[in-house]
Amino acid sequence: MALARPIGILLAKELRTEFRTRELLISTLVFVLIVLVLFSYTFEPTTAESKRFGPGLLWMALLFAGSLMLHPSFTREQSNETLVALRMAPIDPVSILAAKILANFCFLLAAELVLVPIFAALYNLRIVPVLGRLAAVLVLGTLALCIVGTVFAAISSQARMRELLLPLLLLPLLTPALIASTEATVGLLDDPPALSAVYIGVLAAFDTIFLTVTWLFGEYLLEE
Amino acid sequence: MPADSASNSPGGLGVEFAQFAKRYGARFALRNVSLSIAPGECVALVGPNGSGKTTLLKAAALLIRPTSGSVQFSGASANGAGRDSHDDSTAVKRYIGLVSHSTLLYDNLTAEENLVLFARLYGLDSPDRRALAALEPAGLAARSKDLVRNFSRGMRQRLAIARALLAGPKLLLLDEPSTGLDRAGQHWLGATLSDIAAAGCTVLMSTHGAGEASAFVTRAIRLLAGSIAEDSAVSGDARGMLAAALAAHQEA
Numbered sequence: 064m065a066l067a068r069p070i071g072i073l074l075a076k077e078l079r080t081e082f083r084t085r086e087l088l089i090s091t092l093v094f095v096l097i098v099l100v101l102f103s104y105t106f107e108p109t110t111a112e113s114k115r116f117g118p119g120l121l122w123m124a125l126l127f128a129g130s131l132m133l134h135p136s137f138t139r140e141q142s143n144e145t146l147v148a149l150r151m152a153p154i155d156p157v158s159i160l161a162a163k164i165l166a167n168f169c170f171l172l173a174a175e176l177v178l179v180p181i182f183a184a185l186y187n188l189r190i191v192p193v194l195g196r197l198a199a200v201l202v203l204g205t206l207a208l209c210i211v212g213t214v215f216a217a218i219s220s221q222a223r224m225r226e227l228l229l230p231l232l233l234l235p236l237l238t239p240a241l242i243a244s245t246e247a248t249v250g251l252l253d254d255p256p257a258l259s260a261v262y263i264g265v266l267a268a269f270d271t272i273f274l275t276v277t278w279l280f281g282e283y284l285l286e287e
Numbered sequence: 288m289p290a291d292s293a294s295n296s297p298g299g300l301g302v303e304f305a306q307f308a309k310r311y312g313a314r315f316a317l318r319n320v321s322l323s324i325a326p327g328e329c330v331a332l333v334g335p336n337g338s339g340k341t342t343l344l345k346a347a348a349l350l351i352r353p354t355s356g357s358v359q360f361s362g363a364s365a366n367g368a369g370r371d372s373h374d375d376s377t378a379v380k381r382y383i384g385l386v387s388h389s390t391l392l393y394d395n396l397t398a399e400e401n402l403v404l405f406a407r408l409y410g411l412d413s414p415d416r417r418a419l420a421a422l423e424p425a426g427l428a429a430r431s432k433d434l435v436r437n438f439s440r441g442m443r444q445r446l447a448i449a450r451a452l453l454a455g456p457k458l459l460l461l462d463e464p465s466t467g468l469d470r471a472g473q474h475w476l477g478a479t480l481s482d483i484a485a486a487g488c489t490v491l492m493s494t495h496g497a498g499e500a501s502a503f504v505t506r507a508i509r510l511l512a513g514s515i516a517e518d519s520a521v522s523g524d525a526r527g528m529l530a531a532a533l534a535a536h537q538e539a
Contacts, residue, residue, distance in 0.1 A: 080395045143390045144391055147389070155377070
């Protein structure tokens with residue numbers, strides 16, 4: 064597949080530069096950790112209360128952290144105009160976006176790998192019995208955040224007031240995915256745990272629709 | 288002629304602007320520029336700041352869409368208007384090298400990693416070997432494992448030029464390439480460009496000085512407020528006159 068090779072090359076570049084500097088990963092981890100710890104002091108983390116508020120809090124924290132993390136993914140290509148070099152390469156421009164989406168997805172998943180156990184401990188939640196299903200919800204929800212977030216990071220990187228523009232564009236559009244992710248997580252932490260096919264379907268449809276739109280129009284998003 | 292067949296022909300890639308205009312908001316950066324550059328021709332672009340030199344180079348690099356008009360390569364349309372022309376544009380891009388105002392390099396990658404990355408994106412054989420071979424003439428082989436962020440401005444510029452030449456371009460676009468280079472670097476640049484021009488590569492270069500251009504430029508174009516104000520051939524027997532011609536263009 065013509066897209067796979069450049070995506071692989073660019074994904075390796077993204078991972079190499081991030082693991083060399085750890086700028087995005089560390090700031091994301093610290094931000095979400097602060098939010099989770101602060102809120103654990105705000106209300107009594109009894110099991111019943113945690114089950115009600117915990118999932119929404121986790122997804123809101125991930126959403127805000129994501130909007131912080133996604134913003135530099137294109138702005139740091141501007142310092143030496145490296146995006147120009149990528150656009151001049153004989154590759155499909157969509158592969159540049161796809162590699163960014165995949166890289167952001169990997170970074171946010173890596174952050175979740177550390178944060179979810181801490182979240183469960185702080186809020187007194189038993190996630191081990193539902194780990195597999197919770198992982199599926201996290202993957203689909205994180206992918207939704209990364210697809211839309213990366214696309215809007217590309218758009219807002221060329222605009223004035225770009226720091227403000229990304230959350231303004233991102234938060235309303237991600238509302239369906241955020242509701243579906245939160246409700247699916249609430250169901251998993253219920254007694255007995257249940258994973259709603261409706262919410263999983265909403266997340267899968269959201270991801271499919273926005274991936275298709277990105278593939279169709281991604282080339283125009285990177286132009287000056 | 289399809290882009291691929293044009294590119295497979297020996298020598299350089301010709302470029303033709305037909306009534307090319309580019310507008311940013313209310314301001315025209317280029318106004319209906321019609322210009323034909325033959326394969327193998329070496330052209331110096333001169334003119335004051337804001338005259339449209341960089342925009343013309345970006346247009347030739349397929350980085351901007353025209354407001355009106357078109358740019359073609361050896362007869363192949365490369366407007367890049369939609370997915371139908373995407374394959375043509377990609378085929379042409381393979382043969383275009385660009386040295387821009389910015390270095391187009393990743394500061395957090397080493398010199399070698401930067402070149403290997405682009406060698407892979409261009410689908411070159413043995414990317415590691417090609418990268419090291421490109422670093423040698425630029426005088427950076429000993430610093431190949433150093434991060435670019437630790438390089439001086441002149442070293443970054445040498446690496447930027449090495450990156451542009453990595454895939455063996457048939458059309459080389461240079462935007463004030465001697466920026467940041469010391470005397471030895473300028474000498475290396477002049478010699479490198481002379482070799483490339485002698486090999487038949489088309490060169491289009493914006494410049495504020497005649498140093499790097501005097502040895503091989505065959506034509507000088509002066510832009511003024513987005514239009515071509517003057518287009519003159521530089522005689523092969525009178526290289527020394529180019530400096531005066533460029534200086535005159537700068538003063539005008």
